[in-house]
Amino acid sequence: MRKFKEVLIEKTLLTSALITILVTLGIILVLSIEAFNFFREVSIVDFLTDTQWTPLFTEKHFGIMPLLSGTLLTSFIAIVFAVPVGLTISIYISEYAPKSFRKTIKPALELLAAVPTVVYGFFALTVVTPFLQSFIPGLSGFNSLSAGLVMGIMIIPFISSLSEDALHAVPNSLREAAYGMGSTKLQNAFRVLVPAASSGIIVSIILAISRAIGETMIVAIAAGQQPRLTMDPTVPVETITAYIVQVSLGDVEHGSLEYRTIFAAGITLFIFTFLLNTLSYRIRKKFREKYE
Amino acid sequence: MNNIKANRLKDQIFKVWGIACTLLGLVLLAIFIGSILIDGLQRIDWDFITSLPSRKAERAGIYTALMGSVWVLVLTTIIALPLGIAAAIYLEEYAKKGRLASLLEVNISNLAGVPSIIYGLLGLEIFVRVLEMGSSVLAGSFTLALLILPIVIVSTREAIKAVPQSVRDGSFALGASKWQTVARQLLPASFGGILTGVILALSRAVGETAPLIVIGALAYVPFAPESPMDEFSVLPIQIFNWISRPKHGFEVNAAAAIIILLLITFLMNGIAVYFRNKWQKKLG
Numbered sequence: 001m002r003k004f005k006e007v008l009i010e011k012t013l014l015t016s017a018l019i020t021i022l023v024t025l026g027i028i029l030v031l032s033i034e035a036f037n038f039f040r041e042v043s044i045v046d047f048l049t050d051t052q053w054t055p056l057f058t059e060k061h062f063g064i065m066p067l068l069s070g071t072l073l074t075s076f077i078a079i080v081f082a083v084p085v086g087l088t089i090s091i092y093i094s095e096y097a098p099k100s101f102r103k104t105i106k107p108a109l110e111l112l113a114a115v116p117t118v119v120y121g122f123f124a125l126t127v128v129t130p131f132l133q134s135f136i137p138g139l140s141g142f143n144s145l146s147a148g149l150v151m152g153i154m155i156i157p158f159i160s161s162l163s164e165d166a167l168h169a170v171p172n173s174l175r176e177a178a179y180g181m182g183s184t185k186l187q188n189a190f191r192v193l194v195p196a197a198s199s200g201i202i203v204s205i206i207l208a209i210s211r212a213i214g215e216t217m218i219v220a221i222a223a224g225q226q227p228r229l230t231m232d233p234t235v236p237v238e239t240i241t242a243y244i245v246q247v248s249l250g251d252v253e254h255g256s257l258e259y260r261t262i263f264a265a266g267i268t269l270f271i272f273t274f275l276l277n278t279l280s281y282r283i284r285k286k287f288r289e290k291y292e
Numbered sequence: 293m294n295n296i297k298a299n300r301l302k303d304q305i306f307k308v309w310g311i312a313c314t315l316l317g318l319v320l321l322a323i324f325i326g327s328i329l330i331d332g333l334q335r336i337d338w339d340f341i342t343s344l345p346s347r348k349a350e351r352a353g354i355y356t357a358l359m360g361s362v363w364v365l366v367l368t369t370i371i372a373l374p375l376g377i378a379a380a381i382y383l384e385e386y387a388k389k390g391r392l393a394s395l396l397e398v399n400i401s402n403l404a405g406v407p408s409i410i411y412g413l414l415g416l417e418i419f420v421r422v423l424e425m426g427s428s429v430l431a432g433s434f435t436l437a438l439l440i441l442p443i444v445i446v447s448t449r450e451a452i453k454a455v456p457q458s459v460r461d462g463s464f465a466l467g468a469s470k471w472q473t474v475a476r477q478l479l480p481a482s483f484g485g486i487l488t489g490v491i492l493a494l495s496r497a498v499g500e501t502a503p504l505i506v507i508g509a510l511a512y513v514p515f516a517p518e519s520p521m522d523e524f525s526v527l528p529i530q531i532f533n534w535i536s537r538p539k540h541g542f543e544v545n546a547a548a549a550i551i552i553l554l555l556i557t558f559l560m561n562g563i564a565v566y567f568r569n570k571w572q573k574k575l576g
Contacts, residue, residue: 002469009471010386016378017387017396020445023438024399027410030417085313092310105314107565112317114492114561116499118528119550122535123324126331126543156317184303207405214407216502217528221535241409241502248412248506254421262506266413270406277405281398 031270034263041257047264053227053238055261056247062261064268066227070144070237071269074219075212077148077233078155083205085152086159090201091189093160094167106161113157121221124150129222138234142224145233151218155208162207166200166287167193199287203280210276214269216241240269325554332547340548345512345530349541354549357530359516360429360509361498361556364526367433368440368497373490375437376444383445384452385474404442411439412506420507427508430520435503440493447489451482484571488564495560499553501528527553 039047042062050063089109093102129146133139139146170193178188194201216239224236225246238246244262252258343353387393415435425431455478463473479486504526511533513525527549534546 006469006471010382013378013382013386016375017382019375020379020396020400020403020441023403023414023441026418027406027414030414031410034417085316088306088310088313092307092314096307096310097314108318109314111558111561112321114495114499114557115321116501116528116553116557118499118501118532118535119554122328122531122546122550125535127324127327153317153320184299186303186306187299189306210405214409216407216409217532220502221532241407244409244413245502245505248416248508263413266410270410273405273407273410274402277402280405281401 027270031263031267034260035267038257038260038264041260042264051229053243055258056250062264064240064265066229067238067240067243067265068268069229069231070219070223070227071213071239071241073231073233073237074144074148074151074223074239075209075215077145078151078212079205079209081149081152082155082159082208086156086204086208087163087194087201089156089160090163090167091194094164095185095189095193109157109160112153115154117154117215117217118221120150120154121147121218124218124222136234140224140235142222142226142236143234144219144223144237147219147221147223148233150222151212151215154215154218155211158208158211159204162204163197163201166197166204169200170196199283203283203287206276206280206283210273210280213276214241214273216245220245240265328547328550328554331544332549332551335544335548336551340545341552344514345525349539349545352534352542352545354527354530354552356513356516357525357527357549358552360513360524361526363429363517363520363524364433364436364504365494365498367429367520368436369490369494371433371437372440372444372493376441376490376493377448377486379441380445380448380452381474381478384449385470385478400442400445404446408439408500409502409506411435412503414438415503415507425521427510427523428521429517429524431507432504432509432524432526433520435507436497436500439500439503440497443493443496444490447492448482448486451485451489452478454485455481484567484574488568488571491560491564491567495557495564498560499528499557501526501532504529505532527556 047062047064049065050061051065052061052063053066054061093105097105124146125142128150129139129141129143132146136145174192174196175188178192183191219239220242223239223242225238225242226236227238227243228235230237243265247258247262340353341358342355343351344355345357346352383393383396387396412435415431415438419425419431419434420427423431425434459477459481460473463477468476509529510523510525511529513523515522517524531546531549531553534542534549
């Protein structure tokens, strides 16, 4: 009897774990089926090469490029801002800061990651954009610069905390050897520790990119809703995620072509983040083997 | 000698730069919270919290959105908690190293990185359409539960892993079965850690906007939900709606609602950190 109960419990626990696989399968299935229906009506060549995205207009174009460029532009701005700052923070906290400072500053930085993204969007629209407009005269009210910068602030804690863990994991013998040779903390950090922790740091950057690409509310609020193929950070753009929000807010009939566009956009987004996440997972596995 | 001096100088400069970067985010956060308090604090009173939404900015309140958030939070907890903890127990205590275990591991790590809006698309198709829940509180809660599931699993695993092996050995030596060991030793010992992870996951759920917009949660709902099948709005969606209106009065409303939302998230994070510290002391 007891044995039976134990087996039953184990099976229940296993089922719970298997549900996570069901979730992944669900995501892939839902996206593929609706995207498949979409591509029965729109040729995949048009989807990839057309330079306009106007599914909600009378003259319809279904080129994903403008949405993709909006996504990549905002993410690029966020990364260019967040990587140097985040890395510097991780080096400072792990090598320079006194222990007590570190204990208070880490939870404070975590707070940055806890702020809901809709709040960051409000910040970008009502504080950062007007501030930037005061010295960039041509800056539009909706723009990728402000959205990207604020998204950068949001992802700083991801980079700093994961990179700090990686720096922390470098064996002390390497530090001592470098100091023994007479190097300063700075030389030690950049010539010994950062190279030694490089895989962990790269993982943190990849995860940050993936996070930026999938971020929705900041760009939906502050970057605008005008899909256009541009690298100009001062004009309104639209990201893949912002487009999905835009359609969801409107009255789009289930099963219509417009309805299916959000799944076609969604699967594009999913493929990007999936590749980045898988890459980071591979690197992390390798990295673990290196120090254990 | 000159070279050494130059290197020391560079070292000092970097130190200052490091402090500046570390404080940058916090200073920006402070500026932001300050400006929001200036905008929104005057708007917050009892009426603002207990009023129904309105087309007039001065009369609009957050009651329905706040109640919607509470409903979603409770249902999400009920769905995600048992599922996440059970999956974590399996992975940590039962699973044998092999193909299945590593597949589950890769999968969970991947799910944690899927953008929240994709969960919205999943919820829209599965819960809203196929299972015919409509754009109800229940559909929203299921969607958010799946979203936070990986976070709950990962943090629960870490908490269980932190329980010393000797506790397991002692329990088995006294003749306890595997499940008795888990239920009577491991879960109580890791309770603080699990609680921390769950609260952090829920604080994330409370701030989520995009997936709920995708499943069709509305900005304007005249009444607070009374059953899981009712239509609903949540605080972040109400904020988003007010942000996207041109009139200044709504911007003030948005700032006021943000103050309430931040209060909730910071409070949850504070409680989580408190439990974590208490628990870590107990373990150490």
